[in-house]
Amino acid sequence: MLDNFSEASMAISGESTLVYQEVARKVQREKGIRVINFGIGQPDLPTFRKIRNAAIKALDEGFTGYTSAYGIDELREKIASHVNTLYPNGKPVKKEEVIITPGAKTALYLAFLLYVNPGDEVIIFDPSFYSYAEVVKMLGGKPVYVKMKWAEETGFSLNVSELEDKISSKTKMIVLNNPHNPTGMVFDPKEIENIMELAKEKSIILLSDEIYDYFVYDGRMKSILEDPDWRDYAIYVNGFSKTFSMTGWRLGYVIAKEKITKKMAELAANIYTCPTSFAQKGAIAAFDAFDEVKDMISLFRRRRDVMYEELKKNKWIKVHKSQGAFYMFPYIGEILSRANIQVKDFAIKLIEEAGVTTIPGEVFPLEVGKNYLRLSFAVDENDIREGVRRINEFTTRLMKEIVGER
Ligand SMILES: Cc1ncc(COP(=O)(O)O)c(C=O)c1O
Numbered sequence: 001m002l003d004n005f006s007e008a009s010m011a012i013s014g015e016s017t018l019v020y021q022e023v024a025r026k027v028q029r030e031k032g033i034r035v036i037n038f039g040i041g042q043p044d045l046p047t048f049r050k051i052r053n054a055a056i057k058a059l060d061e062g063f064t065g066y067t068s069a070y071g072i073d074e075l076r077e078k079i080a081s082h083v084n085t086l087y088p089n090g091k092p093v094k095k096e097e098v099i100i101t102p103g104a105k106t107a108l109y110l111a112f113l114l115y116v117n118p119g120d121e122v123i124i125f126d127p128s129f130y131s132y133a134e135v136v137k138m139l140g141g142k143p144v145y146v147k148m149k150w151a152e153e154t155g156f157s158l159n160v161s162e163l164e165d166k167i168s169s170k171t172k173m174i175v176l177n178n179p180h181n182p183t184g185m186v187f188d189p190k191e192i193e194n195i196m197e198l199a200k201e202k203s204i205i206l207l208s209d210e211i212y213d214y215f216v217y218d219g220r221m222k223s224i225l226e227d228p229d230w231r232d233y234a235i236y237v238n239g240f241s242k243t244f245s246m247t248g249w250r251l252g253y254v255i256a257k258e259k260i261t262k263k264m265a266e267l268a269a270n271i272y273t274c275p276t277s278f279a280q281k282g283a284i285a286a287f288d289a290f291d292e293v294k295d296m297i298s299l300f301r302r303r304r305d306v307m308y309e310e311l312k313k314n315k316w317i318k319v320h321k322s323q324g325a326f327y328m329f330p331y332i333g334e335i336l337s338r339a340n341i342q343v344k345d346f347a348i349k350l351i352e353e354a355g356v357t358t359i360p361g362e363v364f365p366l367e368v369g370k371n372y373l374r375l376s377f378a379v380d381e382n383d384i385r386e387g388v389r390r391i392n393e394f395t396t397r398l399m400k401e402i403v404g405e406r
Pocket of ligand 1: 103177181
């Protein structure tokens with residue numbers, strides 16, 4: 001009886017990235033080598049001091065009870081005024097249009113829960129952050145994948161024409177993530193505009209996950225909030241995890257027209273009540289920490305350059321220099337086909353035989369990622385040099401053994 005799980009729960013697979021961390025721990029324990037971890041999805045810095053102090057103060061002052069399901073007004077106001085400064089085009093965002101959630105994942109979950117009925121189709125780019133498709137499946141919806149196009153020179157593009165072909169009478173939503181996990185792309189503003197137009201024209205909800213918006217090294221990031229008409233078709237998701245290195249605080253938010261945030265607050269009240277009280281007080285101080293954010297981005301830009309230069313030394317790997325987030329997504333299809341090995345097994349071999357953890361691209365559904373590896377450069381610069389050196393040495397050895405190449 002207790003093993004009879006619901007259909008909803010059975011539609012979801014566990015977080016497969018954790019498998020690789022587990023293998024790494026085993027290798028460290030058994031072989032005594034230090035495994036370099038390019039598998040992580042969070043900045044390696046502690047949360048900035050100002051933010052920690054504000055949360056400590058809130059705790060000391062006894063700010064430990066429930067808050068409103070929307071989150072506290074002061075934080076909602078801060079978020080509204082922040083996005084109004086960033087995107088001054090349209091009618092200003094009001095605090096009523098902001099709901100704070102326990103992490104951006106929960107923000108995404110509320111958005112899917114609000115709209116996806118069994119049988120509804122949700123268009124998701126391939127590759128994508130794994131949780132979009134899982135939650136859609138859990139709700140009985142159907143993820144419909146649009147393969148991104150890739151070229152070494154230009155990286156991935158959103159393939160708007162294929163997206164248009166995939167739209168059917170059942171299409172409820174399109175999920176967009178910019179800057180992009182796992183590819184590190186900052187998409188061409190024109191492509192984003194085309195998708196915005198398409199969503200408007202076809203009356204499809206555009207769910208825009210902009211959690212990496214501060215991690216832009218080259219190019220310009222186009223936000224859906226730049227469109228004065230965004231309220232007619234879009235839901236905006238962001239959070240504190242990445243920009244302020246606050247992954248464990250679990251704070252994200254949705255910006256959407258008031259009718260939507262109101263409904264989400266009703267869902268929230270029944271699922272988790274509210275986001276954590278004192279964490280929200282910490283997050284208010286985050287809006288005074290943009291100098292620290294700027295320093296972190298400069299540091300990450302340097303690390304990105306180092307990782308790119310080191311990967312370029314490997315003749316078996318093709319890599320496009322990422323422009324955003326903190327991931328590099330090199331193409332390793334030639335190694336995989338010549339060595340006749342799947343990307344998952346290759347990633348395990350890299351941990352066991354080279355002492356480097358990466359995430360195999362197939363974790364990011366569905367097909368495209370099978371020829372790529374995701375490497376996070378939210379890692380110390382010396383480790384980036386050493387880790388990529390190990391990868392390069394390993395692939396050279398592997399190719400020499402298997403195909404007799406030098
Ligand atoms: C694209 C994307 N969206 C959302 C999240 C979830 O963020 P949070 O920690 O705020 O739940 C992540 C985290 O890896 C992510 O990469």
